[in-house]
Amino acid sequence: MKRNIVFFLTSVFICLSVACYDDKGSYDYKDVNEVEVDGLGTSYNLIFKKDTLKITPELKFTQDSLNLDRYGYEWIVVSGISGSEETREVIGTERNLKYFVELEPGTYTLYLKVRDKQTGLLWMNYTSLTVRTEVGLGWLLIGEDAEGYVNVDMIAMPNDTIVINNLLSNNGLPRLKGPKSIMYTGSPYASYLAPYEKLWIATEDRSYYVNTSTFEGELTNVFEMMVYSYLDIPEQLNPVHLLSQRTGGSMNTSRSVACAEGFVFNISSLLSGGDYANPLNRTADAPEKLFKAYPYIFASLGYVSGGVLYDTDNGRFLRFTSSGSTSTALLDNSGEAFPWIQPEGRTLVYGENTMDTEGGSRGNSFTLMKDAGTGKYFIYKFYAYGSSAQKRAGYEVKSSLATDIDKAEFYAFASNRSLLLYVVGKTLYAYDYKVGYEKLYSMDLPDEVSMMKFDVKSGYGDYNDLYIATYNSTTGGTLQKYVLGTDQNKFELKPDERCYWTGLVKVKDMEWKNSAQ
Template sequence: MKRILLILLPILVASCAKDKGNYTYHDINELAISGVNTGYSVLTNIDTLHIDPVIDMTQTSNDASRFDYIWIAKKGSTIIDTLGTDKVLSYPVTLAPDNYTLQLRVLDKETTVVWSKNTTLAVGTPYSRGIMLSGENTEGHAEVEMLSMVADTMLIKNILSESGLSTLQNAINVVHTGGNASYMKLWVFTGSGSYYLDRLTMKATEANRLSHLVYTTDPINTEQLDPAVLAPQIIDKSGNVSSTNVRAMLCQDGHIFTTYFLLNGGDFYANPVNRDKDHPETLLKAAPYLLYPLGNMSSMLWYDSQNQRFMNYSSFILNTASQTLADAPGDIFPWNQAASGRSLVYAENTRNTDGGSTNGNSFAILKDQSNQHFIYKFYANGSTPAKRDFYAIKPIATDFDKADFYAFSSNRTVVFYSVGAKLYAYDYNPGNEKIYSFPQIGTDEITMLKFDTQIDYQTNSLYIATYNVTNKGTLRRFMVGSNPNVVQLNPAENGEWDGLIKVTNMSWRAVN
């Protein structure tokens, strides 16, 4: 080894000795890119991202063809998309909502050097926060719009008609489930079919049906299962729900499906629970209401429209059927209406806490065979729901039996109702019953009444939707006065939106 090293050493010395070259160095054209913000925030399918960078060079060049430009969106080292190939970026945003690195690369073709500038790009969706509206468009088809409130309030139109689904009829509701992100869905309920939409794009296919989530041994045609009511609902501005592990879906044919996510392996449903545990072989048709405390849905009531009685589903974990509720002599009202001859007209969950109902009382309107109407107030909680109060509607309540819509205040003994274009409020406080009318609402047809129990339930704002052919749909928000001696409606600041569809329902969405 030593002999080999000694032989190679003269060769290396000779090589170094021969390197007598003369080198000349030249400055290249250097680029500095400015005029690019440190970050950008845009809405996909809404905004156009416009950036006009300033490029300073150490060597003047008037040859525009000397440079190539490329704007790319990256996630880490992975290129997601090319957004533009001109110096000035003008990009109608179609990227999926996410956080990206936006990079401008400038190639100097004369020097073959690439210069770059990075910034951050946050892509959001206009659908992530706001009031979702369902109703009819001018052709009479079901439609969904949204008052997007991600930044400034913006009306987004034609959501359902551009979703990829066929034309649907008879809008019922549009509902974001809220809750655990793993089980979130956004449902559109209509009389001709109910579908869940992609929450980011608001697109859907005909396969997005409840039938693909139901595994039943009952002789039910699952392809005809179209939900109309979902519980629990979102209960605050942040999009929370009271019970994150359970969900109930009431279908238009009267079947009720429930799930406990951890036991069912996700948002999947087994046999319907609209059956009496003592006669489980018979399925009963439920009225379109799920009654439960909005603040905590550990159980729920539903109404058996075949036998005119309230039924109790007392546990989402243990029960596969529902049970009848016992009535006692002297009760203020019966759960089973057989003896009274009454039937259900309407029902609603509220934030009313009378009688110690911490998580919210429910109200129901029933009528007897002589068309006398009654209000039941109860706490639909646990295995023994509590009867809180009973009120017989007085004759002073003008056309109460003809109402198109009802809405119960959580904070007052008041139920609002509408007949055509006329709005009334009936104070049912025993001994102090009063009726009020509100001609200031105008003469347009009232298409929806709804108290807010989702966005800011403590104010319990009343939303009123109206419609006329010329100005289309209008949604207004009112505050109900707190003076116990009178019922007053005061328009809320910045609480009117027009140019809408014919609104028949609304709900709040707070997250993707």
């Protein structure tokens, strides 16, 4: 490949020649040390934030004896075919290129410019470069990197499964601390909703949305910029849970957002605009009085239509519809499985949406409750449907069986078994709460657990896949998929040998991403 272009800066060269050589009556012409630039290759196809581009060019000089330190090098990418200055980026200034690909996915022309710093002469050659994303499908993992900062890895599934690390590195945001959750709101099935896709990076203090393909973000990408309310709300809002997707990854046209500060917001339809009005954590009979909501929205994952909130100030459950602007308190009748309005001292410890379908619903929700006075625990199962939330069952946890449940760091409710899983140290417990058949199972885990979560989002399998993330200083973060056995009379949790990854962040949360981008 010989596509050399030589730019002779004629006037500059003449001036330099006059300055460098004395006129003695007979002219002593010096030959220019010309450069032939070759060996760039014909084209490159690279994965964004996965591949490193390495090129060792072949440079031939007509006067090899000259000092080669006089030459400068620039590797320049130009987006598309526009060639405008705004689309140019220098990705290297050494003779040999070694570049970790952080260019936004697209098509580029890559130039190598070799300049004689003494004469100003320039030689150049080029090749083509395509950057593609492999972050459309797979599991996003948020956690702490080796330096203790927030970062995101991905178990990506373009064809074969690959691991892409450090997706937040050099993304335009400051280095964050305290990873909390990661939330994706896109869908491959509804292209008309693409403008409303968001990928949220949530920390203990602040949340930002980033580009769904490049993970680039800005300090202005915050939730309060989307809120227009006449009520007294905080200057900063930290969204930590979103209600936007059905199982399988399809996106709902409505959107509900729970913030760490106890505020919940709703959009009835994204098609009518992307701004949030007054919060849902209030009732129609007292619209100016805001209660603090538990930062999780209970809803049916099979078909999202409104949901249920928990009022931590008054110990009660309330429902809201997808088109509602306030919440409605749920009332109790005698003889029911559990109370919507909690007795004095009973608080919510943990809650989770599952694909349990008892009662004909498309996904029931669970909460674990605790009485402060007695220390007893209770499990509530209900259908969190916005227009008619329904109680399914209530259970009292047998304290004599549920070893160290008060010390648990992580919980998970199974969709197809009457099991509450919880972790204490390196021990995983599985408590079967079925009345009359209560049992406790346990198994040892290899390392400190940093996350435990059932897959109820991807739409693959039968909701028996449990992901457990662990961490140690040697292997870093690990993620292992286990398959929960379906025999109701025993506890089997088998590791899937094909689904084990190491060298990850210390995983705090995971989110399924199913996108065309």
